[in-house]
Amino acid sequence: MRFARRMDKLGVVASLEVLAKATQLEEEGKSIIHLEIGEPDFNTPDNIKEACKKAVDDNYTHYSPPAGFKKLRQAIAEYVTKERGFQVAPEEVIVTTGGKPIMYYALTLFAERGDEVLYPNPGYPVYESVINFNGAKAIPYPLRESENFSFKKDVFKSLITPRTKMIIINSPANPTGGILSKDDLETIAGIAIKNDLIVLSDEIYSRILYKGEFISLASLPGMKERTIILDGLSKTYAMTGWRLGWGIMNKDIAKAMNKLNGNIISCAPTMGQMAAVEALKGSQGPVDEMVSEFKVRRELLVNGLNKIPGFKCLLPEGAFYAFPNIKGTKKNSKELAEYLLYEAGVALLPGNAFGKYGEGYLRISYANSRENLEKAVAQIDKAISKLDI
Numbered sequence: 555m556r557f558a559r560r561m562d563k564l565g566v567v568a569s570l571e572v573l574a575k576a577t578q579l580e581e582e583g584k585s586i587i588h589l590e591i592g593e594p595d596f597n598t599p600d601n602i603k604e605a606c607k608k609a610v611d612d613n614y615t616h617y618s619p620p621a622g623f624k625k626l627r628q629a630i631a632e633y634v635t636k637e638r639g640f641q642v643a644p645e646e647v648i649v650t651t652g653g654k655p656i657m658y659y660a661l662t663l664f665a666e667r668g669d670e671v672l673y674p675n676p677g678y679p680v681y682e683s684v685i686n687f688n689g690a691k692a693i694p695y696p697l698r699e700s701e702n703f704s705f706k707k708d709v710f711k712s713l714i715t716p717r718t719k720m721i722i723i724n725s726p727a728n729p730t731g732g733i734l735s736k737d738d739l740e741t742i743a744g745i746a747i748k749n750d751l752i753v754l755s756d757e758i759y760s761r762i763l764y765k766g767e768f769i770s771l772a773s774l775p776g777m778k779e780r781t782i783i784l785d786g787l788s789k790t791y792a793m794t795g796w797r798l799g800w801g802i803m804n805k806d807i808a809k810a811m812n813k814l815n816g817n818i819i820s821c822a823p824t825m826g827q828m829a830a831v832e833a834l835k836g837s838q839g840p841v842d843e844m845v846s847e848f849k850v851r852r853e854l855l856v857n858g859l860n861k862i863p864g865f866k867c868l869l870p871e872g873a874f875y876a877f878p879n880i881k882g883t884k885k886n887s888k889e890l891a892e893y894l895l896y897e898a899g900v901a902l903l904p905g906n907a908f909g910k911y912g913e914g915y916l917r918i919s920y921a922n923s924r925e926n927l928e929k930a931v932a933q934i935d936k937a938i939s940k941l942d943i
């Protein structure tokens with residue numbers, strides 16, 4: 555069997571590798587605290603589940619139009635207009651199976667051989683994977699701890715060439731928990747307008763923000779028409795398994811993306827679409843409660859990590875990940891992640907799983923109970939005390 559050559563360009567998901575090792579240890583009787591997880595540990599709120607059950611009983615079990623039910627696109631358009639502060643029409647919304655397909659669609663629509671696409675590094679690994687898969691060249695822009703996990707403007711500007719076609723941004727970010735300031739966004743907007751670029755703005759963590767108001771790049775002057783927003787229910791409403799997400803984009807891009815959606819998935823699950831209407835229009839109390847709990851855990855985890863010799867951790871401003879600098883342990887990130895899995899019984903991810911600029915860091919998810927986070931910090935501390943540092 556001979557696979558198409560493009561298959562060599564797709565990466566593997568590091569968290570699944572760690573999970574496989576952790577599961578094996580559990581099968582051998584060892585107890586593991588899972589901090590490698592990239593999803594809320596909360597359950598989907600009851601009102602959303604009930605709306606889905608009702609939708610099934612009402613026979614929302616057939617296809618919808620590829621872009622999604624008008625009712626949901628209307629609800630998303632109203633939600634985005636309210637949350638992001640700029641006008642969105644239902645014709646500018648494409649509903650799909652989770653936020654992830656929007657990455658694949660946006661890059662398929664705009665990036666091909668000969669094009670360059672800038673993406674954050676350390677960053678969500680799928681960006682690089684899908685840029686390469688589409689035959690374009692992936693150009694990493696470093697996110698630096700010294701810049702609060704944002705980029706250095708002169709470095710960013712120096713990466714733009716006549717071949718640059720797209721920029722990908724992600725704020726709040728996975729894996730760093732960093733955010734892009736208004737000033738950073740203005741820099742990107744200036745570059746995108748000057749060079750006629752499309753920006754994919756991954757805003758999947760926009761509601762998991764611990765201070766200040768979320769600013770969308772699309773809200774800046776001249777940016778709505780050249781920005782594709784990726785968002786969805788997965789993280790905000792603890793609905794990762796439902797596979798319900800969407801993109802916001804101008805009407806011409808939406809028409810092309812509608813074609814891709816129709817060819818690839820036909821439509822997102824229809825009972826889930828009805829539940830999504832309830833998620834957006836119903837009580838937002840559970841979201842607020844989840845974010846408040848993450849905020850408490852964030853402090854508990856970061857304070858604990860900063861007491862461990864060799865660790866230095868910034869306070870993340872969004873998402874549910876801490877990204878401590880572990881250079882003081884004198885181990886590289888893969889060695890340390892493995893050591894902590896076997897010696898401390900804590901599963902977490904090496905920073906270099908998120909790109910070369912993630913070397914020297916670990917990604918630790920705080921989508922786990924306070925009790926487990928406290929235990930994990932104590933166990934990591936004990937394991938580190940055995941090292942000669």
Ligand SMILES: Cc1ncc(COP(=O)(O)O)c(C=O)c1O
Pocket residue numbers: 592651652653654655678724727728756758785786787788789794798799
């Ligand atoms: C930065 C980022 N974007 C997108 C996604 C994908 O979200 P979804 O589950 O809605 O496809 C994730 C999931 O981990 C993520 O971390």
